[in-house]
Amino acid sequence: MSDSQSISAAVAKLYNTYPFPPEPLLDEPPPGYNWRWNWLAAYNFCTGQKPHKSNPRILDAGCGTGVGTEYLVHLNPEAAVVAIDLSSGALGVAQERCQKSGATRVEFHHLSLFDVEQIPGEFDLINSVGVLHHTPDPIRGIQALAKKLAPGGIMHIFVYGELGRWEIKLMQEAIALLQGEKRGDYSDGVAVGRQIFASLPEDNRLRKREQERWSWENQRDAYFADMYVHPQEITYNINSLFELIDASGLEFIGFSNPQIWKLERLLSQAPELMERTKNLSDRQLYRLIELLDPSMITHYEFFLGRNPLPKPDWTSDNQLLTAIPEPSPCIEGWRNGRQFFNHDYQVVNLSESEWQFLLACDGNQTTQKSVQEILQQTGASLEDARSLQKQQIILLASKI
Structure with a gap:
């Protein structure tokens, strides 16, 4: 048995002993949402617009006991979902979990990441959370996944950070x-x-x-x-992380927890230091942030994409006015008042005009009113629409 096979066998043994994650099985859809697992919200984060495709093909690569898989099915009612895992024990729990909650639009395969080419076709969204850092060869793993990503597709990855761990x-x-x-x-x-x-x-x-x-x-x-007691774990820093990302051949779109990667939260009281950072590259800025706040960086979560990934220019008044807006599927309580939870479960407090614009977007998936028509209806401003889009409270579809 090769070293790689020995490591994979040890990892499978761990998860057969302790299926992970050990969340309870429910007889109903799981509560709430994770916007990273919602195709519409994730694509909007990556490109700034709603995807034209409503029936994506999704791969949960390293599904474990199916906690993420279950959400992927329930949050994406038109999607075809495929889930793979190395552990037969965890996979059995995943199948039972999804069956109990009615997440039946999913097919399971007992496979490692390295064997993902055995599944025919490509995927619009690939989710691989907490998996690559437990493989014997993460670069080989991410390259195997990259080959299965369709043109215009996005991939969400989560790996461990060395400083915070x-x-x-x-x-x-x-x-x-x-x-x-x-x-x-x-x-x-x-x-x-x-x-x-x-x-x-x-x-x-x-x-x-x-x-x-x-x-x-x-x-x-x-x-x-x-x-x-995990038998295989690789942790990353910004430098080694981008070696992994570069090896994938995909475009780095951004961290899916961008608030952590804002230097202002650490050095806003030192404008002269902030001025000095203007000559740093993005990667140097990321490295600076993790050096200054190491305990916060326990992991990296980020999106990669395969071109073409069209990104509209909503700073153009003409493009924005003709766009079709709708409420994000990942906001909660917004019909009850101006203060509600956004996609990250953070409380937002909209202005009255922003809220009126949002309310007028309700049901716009059917009526297909443009931003200009809703502005005329509500008296809101173009900047209100831009603000809602920047906050990911509304999704905009480009006029075809």
């Missing part, structure tokens, strides 16, 4: 040392890890970080095992 890496090595020849016995690893945390002084850095950041989810053994 520093204490985790130390604990992983400590557990492995104490396990000795029992390493690979994941139940023993969980027991050893829990004993260590219980024994460490209260002011110990590893114990404090666990209590501050991870202990709530790590009450469950599956989470603890995934974090501390």
Whole structure:
């Protein structure tokens, strides 16, 4: 057996022992939404407009127990969804989860990322969360996925960051040392890890970080095992992350948590330093942010795309006026008042004119009124429409 096969077998054994994530199975669709799993909202984030295609083909690459898969099916009622995973145990849970909640428009395959070429055709949206960093060869993995991305398609990736997981890496090595020849016995690893945390002084850095950041989810053994006794884990910094991205051959569209990557949140009180950053490239700015706030960067979540990915210019009054607006599918409570949750579950408080414009967009998927027509109806301004689009509260479709 090759090293790659040995690693894959060890990873499969972990997830057969502790199917992950260990979320409860429901007899109804899961609550809420994750906009990254909604085709309309994700495509809008990547391109600034609503996709023309309403029936995408979606791949959940490394689906685990199907938590993300279930959302992908329920949030995309016209999509055809395919899910793959290396662990037969986790895959069995995923199938049961989706069956119970009525997420039946999905086909499952017991495959690793490296074998994804066995599935015919291409995909408009590929979701691979928490998977590549557990493979023996992430570059080979991302290249395999890239080959399955259709022209005009987008891919969402989530991998670990080395700086924000520093204490985790130390604990992983400590557990492995104490396990000795029992390493690979994941139940023993969980027991050893829990004993260590219980024994460490209260002011110990590893114990404090666990209590501050991870202990709530790590009450469950599956989470603890995934974090501390995983047989294969690669972490990244900005430099190594973009080596991975560049190897994919795809376009880097942006981080899907962009608020974290705004330098102003760290240096806004030092305008002279902000001025000095103007000559830095985007990658240098990202590196600066993670160096200044390492504990925040526990992971990287980002979109890649395959051209052509048309991006309209909504700064053009003519283009904006002829666009067809509709409310984002990932906002909540907006019909009840100007203050509601946006796509990231952050509270927004619209102006009265912005809210009236949004209300007038309700049902516009059918009526197909233009921005200009809704402005005339509501008395809102063109800047109100731009503001709503920038906040991803409305989606705009270019006039064909």
